[in-house]
Amino acid sequence: MxxxxxxxxxxxxxxxxxxxxxxxxxxxxxxxxxxxxxxxxxxxxxxxxRSGDTLSEHVWALFAINLPGRPPHEVTGSVRLRRFLLLAGLAWLVAHFLTGGLF
Structure with missing residues (x-):
């Protein structure tokens, strides 16, 4: 069917x-x-x-990723939470694709 x-x-x-x-x-x-x-x-x-145009640059800014040649971001609780959510979301997406939707 x-x-x-x-x-x-x-x-x-x-x-x-x-x-x-x-x-x-x-x-x-x-x-x-x-x-x-x-x-x-x-x-x-x-x-x-131009600076800030690409998806990568937006992700780096949103998750306060330190880039060479730029002043470092302060790592606060909010930054740690956002980075954890990014890591958890990407880990879930990979598991979801590789297991055929079991996760």
Whole structure:
């Protein structure tokens, strides 16, 4: 029944990889558009090369990451909490992807 779902949702089955059916449907297009938007925005930010443009620079600022050549951030309880939440969130995401959604 799961293999018929892409057809029922109006998508087209394009093949299987590792036993998983790949379909071109609405959600595939939404995620592809999101990835393309991100790639364009990050590409523009990299080309401009101004401070604070890229996703990395925003993450470094939000989590008070000390960068070479810049004054160090004060490590407060709030900074430690934000860094812990970043680490926990990324660890969960990796576990989620690698276990097929068990976490």
């Amino acid at each position: 799961k293999r018929l779902a892409p057809y029922a949702l109006g998508g087209a089955l394009i093949g299987t990889v590792g036993g998983v059916a790949l379909a071109l449907g609405l959600w595939w297009l939404v995620w592809a558009a999101w990835a393309l938007y991100f790639a364009v925005a990050e590409g523009i930010a990299l080309k401009r090369s």
